Amino acid sequence: MMFNEIKRVIDQVSRDKGIDSSVLIKTIEEAIASAARKKLGPHAEIEVQYKPVTGEIEVFQFKEVVTKVTDPATQINLAEGRELDPECEPGDSLGIKMDTALFGRIAAQSAKQVIIQKMKDAEKDAVYEGFINRKGEIINGIVQRIDRGDIIVNLGQTDALLPAREQIPREIYRRGDRIRANIMKVLHDARGPQIVLTRTHPSFLINLFKAEVPEINEGIVLIQAAAREPGSRGKIAVSSIEMGIDPVGACVGVKGNRVQNVVQELRGEKIDIIAWDMDQAKFVCNALAPAEIARVIIDEDNKSMEVIVPTESLSIAIGKKGQNVRLASKLTGWRLDVISEEKYSKALKEGYDALMILPSIGMVLAEKLYEHGFVSPEIIRDASTDDLMAVEGMTLEDAEKIIQESAALLDQEIDDTDQEPEENIIQESASLPDQETKE
Structure with missing residues (x-):
């Protein structure tokens, strides 16, 4: 029988496959019980016990002691029962030790198949x-x-999948090559565990820096955020909990050796290491480096910033095909609109001019209104007095007057627009020569 060397099999499988021996023992006990029922009948009450010291397997069939047997598979008469246990009485349950050799070759083969399947499942x-x-x-x-x-990818214990979409563009691998990747998903289905890898996720960039920079593992340097366009460019924001530690310098390393190791693993992907700042405007300015920033206008409600840069720095701030500003936006979590000082000044002048049409608004007040988002008479007309009184130096009387002036100006523009077509018709009619009516 296959049960003779069961202890050796359990020890070997547990050691080679990393499966807990108790799981294997339970699996074998269930398999042998299943084989016994095939021989003794589906209603037989079977109990299997494995003795780990000797490796012996004991199989017991339990039967009820009765005075008259109606089901031999589950009952034993009183006379036979007292041969096994002289003190037994009707109604007692007796465990009868079975010879595993009685199960036969087919039953043993069935037990083997169950054991193999259970071991696969346990693995x-x-x-x-x-x-x-x-x-x-x-x-x-x-x-x-x-x-x-x-x-x-062969991981030793199992295989993993690195989908094409999770590979860095233009990188080439051949059979036998070593590969590093991040574990993205671990799924459990009927085919077994499915491990999905990625080399494009920002977390892969973060983990590469963790492997290269001891200060990150020690908790001295913190990675606050990361953003990537795989194979092209990445940005990582870092900070330090100790005043004397430069987080950017720690990540760059001596002569750039640390960041170069990361760049090499990412097949030449350029990495910008950014100093994180609690001041979000400063953080955005750092993220757009090396572009020079002239001014930042923050819209907290829409989590957006208007970034004004010198005209000569516009292309640097935006980057090739908008890459720099796009990555900075991902890194900081803010929507960024980058415009040149020239364009901003022109828009600002047009905005001031539009406001200064109103009699009560001068240059100083126009600037204050503009900074609070009141950039046109239409917006002022639709605002409440409370909204306008948020502007420094604005009184209730001033707010009411400006709203009235805005409404009057816009009403006048509508009246002028409505009258214009009629005047044009009169002018056109006056210019036409008299014509005779032909019948």
């Missing part, structure tokens, strides 16, 4: 449990094969 569970808590970590593997652009 899958062990792999899943080993990886489920490692999501977000970097892992090393070897390229096993490439299937329609997806890379199958």
Whole structure:
């Protein structure tokens, strides 16, 4: 029988596959009980006990002691019962030790199949449990094969999938190459654990810096945010909890060796290391470096900033195809509109001129209104007196007067627009020569 060397099998599988021996023992006990029922009948009450010291397996069939047997599979008569236990009485349950050899070759083969399947399931569970808590970590593997652009990576215990969409553009791998990636997902389905990797997620960039910069692992330097356009450019924002530690310098390393190691792993992706700042305007200015920033106008309600830069710095701030401002927006979490000082000054002058049409508004008040978002007579007309009184130096009387003037100005413009077509018709009619009516 296959049960003779069961202890050796349990020890070996537990050691090689990393499966807890108690899981294997329970699996084997259930498998042998299933094989016994195939031989003794589905209603037989079976109990299997494994003795870990000797590796022996004991199988007991429990039967009820009765005076008249109606079901031999579950009952034993009183006379036979007292041969096993002289003190038994009708109604008692007796455990009769079985010879495992009685199960036969077919039953033993069935037990073997159940054991193999259970071991596979236990192995899958062990792999899943080993990886489920490692999501977000970097892992090393070897390229096993490439299937329609997806890379199958051998992790030792199991295989993982690096989909084409999670690969850095233009990077090429061949079978046998070593590869590093982040564990993105760990799924558990009928086929076993499915581990999905990524090399494009910002967390991969973060983990690479953690591996290169000891100050990050020690908690002295903190990574506040990261943004990437994989294979092209990435930005990472860092800060320090100690005044004497330069977080940007720590990440760059001596002669740039630390950041260069990260760049090499990312196939030449350029990395901007940004100093994080609690002042969000300063943080945005840092994120747009090396562009020079002249002024930042913050809209807290819409979480957006208007960034004004010298005309000569506009292309640097925006970057190639808008990449720099796009990554800065992702990094900071603010919507950024970058405009030149020339364009801003022109828009500002037009805004001031539009406000200064109103009799009560001079240059100083126009500037204050503009800074509070009141950039046109239409906006002022639709505002409440409370809204306008938020402007420094504005009184209730001033607010009411400006609103009235705005409404009057806009009403006048509507009247002028309505009259214009009629005047044009009169002028056109006057210019036409008299014509005779033809019948």
